[in-house]
Amino acid sequence: MQSKSIALTILDVVSIILLAISTYLALFFAPTELIMGQVQRVFYFHIGTAWVGLLGFVLAAISGVIYLITKDMKWDRFEVAAVEVSTMFFFITIVLGSIWARPAWNTWWTWDPRLTTAAVTELIYIAYFMLRQGIDDPEKRARFGAVYTILGGVSAPITFMVIRLFRTIHPVIIGAANANQEKMSMTGDMKVAFFFALFAFTVIFIDLMWHRIRLGNLEEKVEQLKLKVSM
């Protein structure tokens, strides 16, 4: 039985420390925002988890393509890990966004284009798990999963582009060219908290991915051992 590698254990510890520091920066170090007040602090984790969620979906699509080319099951395991971890992070993004929305827009949810596409993207990846559940043959499951991540991966940016083309009340921080959209700019301390959160969540993402891939590998080993025993 493969024991957890030391590098992974160190990464676990580093991830926890980075999360703690990021929490401190977001909740205490960063200055309170002028208009929105304390609830704005949710923003740092909201963007951190959103970045990681979307990164994971892109990685899943790439992994799907590589699987279809190489037919090597390790890419299928990577893809499942990426989708699983990202679905969770993206769900956190949506919940944090909701928490911010209630005081800021006086509603938990609105059918604004960006929120709608976030919900749709999350549903694509939940559908991915339903698809995989409905297939017994592992090779077919891997093939279909790869195809669906590619479709999802292509669909998500298109829906994202749709956001930018229609007016939205969702704040646009980066590249707010349209005057109709709320503009936000950050002061120095806020930028520190913001970029640190991005960095911390990237490390946490890598850590969780590693764990999940390791779990997938162990599951594969169990399957093989089961086959050996049954023969």
Added chain:
Amino acid sequence: MDMKSTNELQGTDHIHPSSLIRHPSLLKATFAIVQKDLAAEFRSFELVSAMLVFSLLVIIIFNFALELDVKVRQSVTAGVLWTTFAFAGTLGLNRSMATEKDRGCMDGLLLAPVDRSAIYFGKVISNLAFMLIVEAVVLPVYSVLYNVNLFRFDLLGVILLGSIGYVAVGTLLSAMSVQTRTREVLLPILLFPVAIPVLLAAVKASNGLLAGAEFAEVLIPLNILIVYDVVFIAVAFMVFDFVVEE
């Protein structure tokens, strides 16, 4: 007696039997599949009639669900139409691929010496034909029932573009879902999230046209529709081989 000497027969050694078999071109194979589907459908009309009746029922349900007085009608026409098309389209996509698999046609098509993409394009065109037939009936019925003029070329263009995008993705996903345990139930779950850009853009474009918006405003969702159609037909065609291989 006119007997060929061995000298004359020597020149025929280089002719290999398989080169005498003409493989049908992609276009010919595609249209053969379209012909097959349309011929089968025109004999029984089971698919189109089911989609049609279902669409009309959905429109009636919307009437009760949404309390469509004259003012509200204007703003929801596009949404009601596209919801109807989406649901009816799902029905058609499911049945079309399911009959293919159940009757063993799919296996036959896979054995044929043609590029697999002929199967994809053939199914897309026949599914599109069914969806367009249904839309061609639903539009006049809706116009009459709700006193709205839907016979505009620009609106028909938007409906065509939206249907193409929807069917392009739907055919690929129905080929996948028909091979799972949950079969037809899975298609809407897989299709609707991925088809949201099409539906969103189509509704926005249709709304804009019906409300008399400037062309520049309608151009944005129209462009999205075209981009979506092109991108997804390309992606689906590249990936279809992996979905039907044994």
